[in-house]
Amino acid sequence: GESVGLHLPTxxxxxxxNSIINCAYSNSASDYFIWYKQESGKGxxxxxxxxxxxxxxxxxxxxxxxxxxxxxLSLQIAATQPGDSAVYFCAEIKGGGGKLxxxxxxxxxxxx
Amino acid sequence: xxxxxxxxxxxxxxxxKDVELRCDPISGHTALYWYRQSLGxxxxxxxxxxGNSAPDKSGLPSDRFSAERTGGxxxxxxxxxxxxxxSAVYLCASSFRYQETQxxxxxxxxxxx
Numbered sequence: 259g260e261s262v263g264l265h266l267p268t269x270x271x272x273x274x275x276n277s278i279i280n281c282a283y284s285n286s287a288s289d290y291f292i293w294y295k296q297e298s299g300k301g302x303x304x305x306x307x308x309x310x311x312x313x314x315x316x317x318x319x320x321x322x323x324x325x326x327x328x329x330x331l332s333l334q335i336a337a338t339q340p341g342d343s344a345v346y347f348c349a350e351i352k353g354g355g356g357k358l359x360x361x362x363x364x365x366x367x368x369x370x
Numbered sequence: 371x372x373x374x375x376x377x378x379x380x381x382x383x384x385x386x387k388d389v390e391l392r393c394d395p396i397s398g399h400t401a402l403y404w405y406r407q408s409l410g411x412x413x414x415x416x417x418x419x420x421g422n423s424a425p426d427k428s429g430l431p432s433d434r435f436s437a438e439r440t441g442g443x444x445x446x447x448x449x450x451x452x453x454x455x456x457s458a459v460y461l462c463a464s465s466f467r468y469q470e471t472q473x474x475x476x477x478x479x480x481x482x483x
Binding site: 290292294300301302303304307347349351355356357358359360361362363 | 374401403405412413414415418420426428429461463468469471472473474475476477
């Protein structure tokens with residue numbers, strides 16, 4: 259079916275380490291992918307996005323990798339900080355569409 | 371600049387009552403979206419508006435749910451005859467254009483008793 263799912267529901271890392279959050283998607287027609295961060299009691303906050311004509315995109319301390327062959331998306335956070343603790347969602351938009359299809363989310367916990 | 375705003379931030383209502391949730395998108399954004407986030411669930415699409423085009427209502431769970439967008443700006447999501455399963459966080463997002471980055475508001479937390 260159509261779904262964007264996350265491999266791990268929780269991820270615990272040590273402050274200063276790098277974090278990798280993974281996401282699998284099933285719809286090969288999707289052409290736009292976004293990572294959102296959601297802190298408790300707040301709405302999702304845009305982190306980074308990538309279009310299907312790209313394999314990698316970098317932001318400030320974050321990198322998104324897209325592997326269309328295996329329909330896999332990942333978010334890498336460098337030098338993870340306590341403020342990075344949140345639930346991270348990947349989302350996709352199918353070609354021609356506008357609505358976001360979200361995964362279930364991964365809770366990142368950063369230990370000081 | 372100002373982000374997406376939503377009101378009320380919290381709403382408690384009794385089963386069977388109607389509720390209205392409001393969304394003010396980012397100024398200049400032509401597309402507006404509503405999503406729902408239930409406890410322990412991910413986010414599910416409800417409806418979106420793009421300019422003057424007919425809205426995509428494909429995600430509305432029942433005919434008790436409706437939404438309108440007046441003047442291409444503010445939107446109201448209405449839930450009639452609320453049920454306990456309607457309890458959730460209702461999130462609004464907007465984007466400058468269709469298929470571009472969506473920015474979310476803080477959400478309205480609805481509790482139906």
